[in-house]
Amino acid sequence: MKSFRDFGIDLPDRFHGDRKTTCPKCSESRRNKHEPCLSVNGDEGVWKCHHCGWTGTIHEGEHHEYRPQRKIYRRPAPETVRPDMVPEVRDYFHRRGISDATILKTGCYSTVRFLRATNCDTVVMAFPYYRNGELLNVKYRDARKNMTQEQDPEPCCWNIDHCVKAETVYITEGEFDAATLVECGFDAACSVDKGAPNVNDESADKKCECVMNCMDVFETAAEIVLVTDKDPNGLRLEKELIARIGAGKCFTCRYPADCKDINDVLVKHGREAVVRSVSEAEPVPVPGLHEFGEFRDRILKLYRYGTPRGQTTGWPELDAFFTLQPGSLNIITGIPMSGKSEFVHAMMVNAIRLNDWKIGIFSPEMLPEEELFANFAEKIIGKPFFGPEDSRIEPEELERALALADAAVKVILPEEDRTPTLKEILTAARVAVVRHGIKALVLDPYNEIESSRPAALTETEYISKVLSQLRQFARRYQLWVGVVAHPTKLQKDQRTGEYPVPTPYDISGSANWRNKADNCLSLWRSFRAKNNIVEVHIQKIKRKGIGKLGFQKFQWNRANGQYTPVPEDGPYTAEDCPPPRSYRDE
Structure with missing residues (x-):
């Protein structure tokens, strides 16, 4: 009988339940080579790759011949980015609390684009996406959040080049939120490119693809602060980011009650409130990891009252040895x-x-x-x-x-x-x-x-x-x-x-x-x-x-x-009854 290793799958011959591992067909060609994209069930001996679609069983072999499915991405021409901004767009940035210095630092500009939502050429804000200095995409939007972007762009986080080798990286839900952090002194701030997944979406993989493509930056950082919206969709994004990056290095922020995102905090409460919200970010709880301070009340109770006794068995004589x-x-x-x-x-x-x-x-x-x-x-x-x-x-x-x-x-x-x-x-x-x-x-x-x-x-x-x-x-x-x-x-x-x-x-x-x-x-x-x-x-x-x-x-x-x-029983002695095996050793 064949084993998983006969098909290049690095898993034991026998195991129980589901496991995920890398795919021998496509992982080596991916940007994140260590992402476990192959789902394997040890009880049924079946597998499926969620990236390239390769499937099979150890009994019947591969179900189909693997063919790599590589998407062809397009790069915008560098001259697409222009260093100018019309006054009405600049005023909009200012009303959102974003200064000219931050506009210049992040490379934002304005242009005219056809928007399907308006069915006409429209003056829009432009957010260029760079990775390692190369222009990958430009997103365009108007003041009503009608959006478009360059054709077939490679998924990437906005402003990611400013996060390389940073000890702490901040991830937001949108470009204006990331620009807000830059405005308040947190330069290593980036944004996901497609916003938050819907809370009812079955999968968030597409919305998080930009994060997976930039995982080398996030893995290098010591801390990742998640500055997402506090509506249901934003909380779904926060959960998905924690699942992919790992709870061990993630922190989450709290905002004033009247704010749903970090730009709201800047507009309504000012720069100091933003700095306070971000600086007081709390570590994401890690299952199984605790601090003694969490148990303070129980510790004090033990100190004051001692180890609690169990409840009575109904026989005081037995209670001396055993309680419920x-x-x-x-x-x-x-x-x-x-x-x-x-x-x-x-x-x-x-x-x-x-x-x-x-x-x-x-x-x-x-x-x-x-x-x-x-x-x-x-x-x-x-x-x-x-x-x-x-x-x-x-x-x-x-x-x-x-x-x-x-x-x-x-x-x-x-x-x-x-x-x-x-x-x-x-x-x-x-x-x-x-x-x-x-x-x-x-x-x-x-x-x-x-x-x-x-x-x-x-x-x-x-x-x-x-x-x-x-x-x-x-x-x-x-x-x-x-x-x-x-x-x-x-x-x-x-x-x-x-x-x-x-x-x-x-x-x-x-x-x-x-x-x-x-x-x-x-x-x-x-x-x-x-x-x-x-x-x-x-x-x-x-x-x-x-x-x-x-x-x-x-x-x-x-x-x-x-x-x-039966009264007047003393401690255990060998003469009272046959000794239990291993009893004396305990």
Whole structure:
């Protein structure tokens, strides 16, 4: 089987999703050789160049023979530019705040041109476009913004020659805005040649082509200040420029409330207001890059009140080791028949009662729905759902349990005969957050979620991705997310006949079950003892305020699902129960 490299595409043989790179057919002949114009999909093995149109697949090869598509640009004759300006045009410049010195510095002049909008020869302002001293284009406009230009010009930014080797370059939306900056002492000011893209345009590539052709100037500059209009189209241009130049070196300006562009600022408020707006330009936020000052309030809160504790589990004895932390990913494992689901349900009922939580739950192993409710009802009332009439839940108690569960528990159900994907579950959970205000999400168990692992990912990489998604979801919505995951088959101790206490490392697939989790719990009970003592082992606590490593014993009443702490437990010792692997090393 062929690979992308067989077609000259510098990408790995296998990868997931879409990537962009340079095109082996046309990039070398372009002014900006490093612009990634080739879109490649690793899952489907297809590619397309958005510049020259070259397409193909690794299975079928090139779809068509590549033919370079080079546009022929025309250069105006140098004598097109004339150093004169009629009085009425000069007066218009002056009314816009542009002096004779700036007119001379930028090479503006006046002439007569036929304008399609006026259908006659018209006195116009002329803005010559130079690149490396060569005249590439001249744009013409009248006072009503009716415009024309030379035929087939090469896209270029106006006044770009004054920006070469400048530490700071200023990009505006129009020539008058760039001239305004020159008037106020910012000589390295240029303008895009076609104005701003419409806010609804599907692509802004044509409007930004002049920027890409001058990218060597912008790459050399240390800072790029974007001085665009503040209407929707101008903000679209600002966004597109940031995407092409990079947020790391871009700055944006603010104007007085009654001004939409920088020339407005000059006309209405004067030179000092322009200098202030430009000098106080703010760096564009870079995703993932922050300063501690942004977190001042949270820092002071931590200093004054210390690390916040999580919310109660409902059992003070367990709270000494583990509390419920909003915005955390919690992994719950345990040996078979240790009561993992029962324990999590009991803890969620406590959170509903004591913390006023609402919860979302995906628990297909406990379906049908009436049996899932029966499990919650036992924990709410403290009586068996079934059994002798004198000991089971009474009708009025059943109604009370139903009212509480209906208000506080939101059930996420799989479609009939189909295992749901994580994306589908999280979509339902997101609705539950917005619509019902849930504070916890329980996924029980993980293996009932459809695995959509791409062939290009290993199981370890896939589980890492899934757990990262869950952790991000927990933090974004400040949810306590609990995932019940079964361990792989454990070996009994030949001497005691007991299973060891499993750890997250024993869950099938990846060590990321521990590495990605905020907190890890493991349940264990003896199959040889004549009791239902369940030990809850706290094997990882990421934040000190949430708890500490250790374990707590509970008496599990299997008839009604109640958990009662067994008193006088001390710290973990090897004599108390079989040691979990890797536990002592942590």
